[in-house]
Ligand SMILES: *[C@@H]1O[C@H](CO)[C@@H](O)[C@H](O)[C@H]1NC(C)=O
């Protein structure tokens with residue numbers, strides 16, 4: 001297999017790559033790093049402290065659920081929550097799996113809203129799944145077993161009353177004091193005090209003309225505040241505990257381009273904004289904008305929102321990303337999703353320009369220089385990786401994990417079809433080279449749909465459009 005790498009000239013980085021740290025002290029209100037949120041942790045680093053199955057021979061099994069399972073989260077005691085959406089009725093359904101065999105032990109349907117929402121969720125420090133339902137209630141769902149029979153139990157229901165019924169929660173994450181922050185599709189930011197059950201909200205509104213901003217991705221927290229990217233701008237928000245209101249610590253507008261790009265789900269960034277940094281783990285924040293023809297990686301200082309660098313990514317035929325970037329240490333890794341075909345789009349998604357495009361793929365790593373006033377450098381770019389899942393970085397084995405989608409007969413083709421092959425793929429984070437690629441399955445049922453996998457020790461679980469694939473060492 002030919003892997004073309006274009007290494008750009010760059011100032012030499014003095015030391016070998018150091019990824020991490022994960023933010024310490026840990027957020028005491030959330031489950032384990034790497035397992036508790038779709039993007040791993042409250043910072044949305046898309047890293048895992050665990051080693052994945054690696055590049056030796058793997059074995060894979062598919063669990064058919066007739067549901068797309070974009071959210072797979074694990075508890076501290078070896079169980080996995082899958083937040084799935086049934087293909088026929090689009091009912092959000094929670095599955096409880098054992099993490100080793102990934103058998104569905106029990107399931108629970110939750111109220112469906114009038115907007116497709118509720119994809120994001122997290123596992124709290126008591127191993128309960130926290131999510132919102134279609135009635136804009138914050139639910140905490142625990143598991144219990146009686147004579148080997150498992151049930152999912154709603155342990156708490158907290159109405160988020162300020163949210164109108166026409167709106168729905170998109171992302172939610174607890175902050176370091178246990179307040180649960182959320183952002184809605186129509187651009188309402190808020191937090192709820194789980195003790196007093198009071199809810200504070202703030203509409204996020206573009207200053208240029210007062211247009212409604214929308215939120216299409218999840219949100220992140222660190223001890224510095226809550227990070228939300230709308231279809232126009234990125235915000236760092238904080239609580240004012242005197243007035244019980246929300247302070248905008250900074251707002252940075254970005255270039256949203258002339259239209260939604262093919263391979264994006266909204267007209268704006270596809271990033272869940274990410275905290276990263278070499279000392280505290282949150283001194284920087286990063287998103288990818290939607291500029292045309294080339295999107296830019298935008299790195300800001302978390303403390304004041306000042307821009308460290310703006311780096312154009314990829315080329316005109318593959319410049320766009322619907323994925324949350326990986327952020328760790330000084331490094332950011334972004335996958336191109338430009339042209340990725342989704343079988344369905346959110347109901348409010350505007351037409352894309354162009355209406356469709358070939359799926360070229362691509363993976364690019366950018367590092368913030370040690371003297372960050374000097375900006376960032378491209379460490380590597382590999383335009384021959386057709387990543388079809390959100391890549392994850394293992395801080396243990398230093399590999400990047402994803403799936404690759406290819407035409408069965410013409411592996412270099414940039415076309416996509418319902419009979420494509422899907423491969424479990426590991427990538428060397430130092431070079432961007434593929435170090436292993438192993439066949440998992442063929443066809444629509446294996447479509448990994450740019451969804452995030454879950455890496456637990458020596459195990460990778462990947463949601464597909466019709467269920468879950470489990471990958472382990474052979
Ligand atoms: C696995 O990765 C390591 C490190 O990149 C490499 O040295 C080794 O050759 C790879 N093994 C296989 C089977 O690809």
Ligand SMILES: *[C@@H]1O[C@H](CO)[C@@H](O)[C@H](O)[C@H]1NC(C)=O
Nearest residue numbers: 239240241242243244245247
């Ligand atoms: C917090 O709210 C109080 C009361 O409204 C106000 O006096 C104070 O300036 C606010 N603090 C910040 C940092 O905005």
